Amino acid sequence: MVTAQDRTISILVVEDDHDTAEMMCALLEDAGYYPLAVDNGQTALEHIEEQKPDMVLLDLRLPDVDGLELLKAVRAHSFLPLIVISGMVHDRDRVHALEAGADDFMSKPFSHEELIARVRALIRRVEWTPQPETKVRVRQLELDMPRRHATINGQKLHLTPIEYSILVTLMRQAGNIISHEELLHAVWGDNYKGDFSVLRVNVSRLRQKLEINPRRPAYIVTVPGRGYWMPLNRS
Secondary structure (H helix, E strand, O other): OOOOOOOOOOOEEEEEOOOHHHHHHHHHHHHHOOOEEOOOOOHHHHHHHHHHHOOOEEOEEOOOEHHHHHHHHOOOOOOEEEEEEEEOOHHHHHHHHOOOOOOEEEOOOOHHEEEEHHHHHHHHHHHHOOOOOOOOEEEEEEOOOOOOEEEEEEEEEEEOHHHHHHHHHHHHHOOOEEHHHHHHHHHOOHHOOOOOHHHHHHHHHHHHHHOOOOOOOOOOOOOOOOOOEOOOOOO
C-alpha cells in the first residue's frame, strides 16, 4: 500500500455520478490508496472536517452546491492537496478552479493512467522536502523545511502544496532566473510540459499571499519572455 508515515493515504472522491465514482475508487485502490466516495458537497465538507483525508478529488457539478463554492469553503480552513476533475473543459473553468485554490485540474474524460499519475505527482509534492537544508531565507521570507512552514516578517503563510513547492524552487534558486519550463517541470513534472496557464495562475495566487503589492512584486518577479526570479536584495 502507498503510505505516508506508515499509514495508508486516504483520498476523498467527491462525485455524484455513481459509475464514475466507483471507477475512480477502484483505480485508486488498485494503486494502493484508501479511497472513499461521497456524492454531495455537504457530506464532503463534513468528511473533510471530521476525517481529514490526505487528498480530495472534486467534481465541480454537484447536486447541492456549486463546486467552486465548495472548493472555496474547503480552502477557508484547509490546504490539503486537491484536484478538480470536471466535465467543464473551457479554459476559463480551469482558471477559475485554480484561482479558487485547486492544486490541479483534470478534464473528463480522462485516462486511467493520467489520473493515477496526477495523484502520485501531487502526493510527491507534499511529501518531498529538499535536503540538506533545514531552513532557507530570502530577506524576510523564510522556509522551515522539516515542518514545511513558510513565514514572511514572522507571519505564517498558509500555502497549498503547489504554492509551497513553487516557493521552495524559487527560493533555492534566488538571484537566478528560472524559466517557465524549468519551474513547471520542477513543481508539476513531465505531465505538464508547455502548460503555462497552471503556472501563471498559481504564481498569481501565491503573490496575493506573499506580496505587499501583488501588481509590483518584490519577491516573485516576472522576467518577460523568460520566466521568474526572486531578487536577493530589495531594489
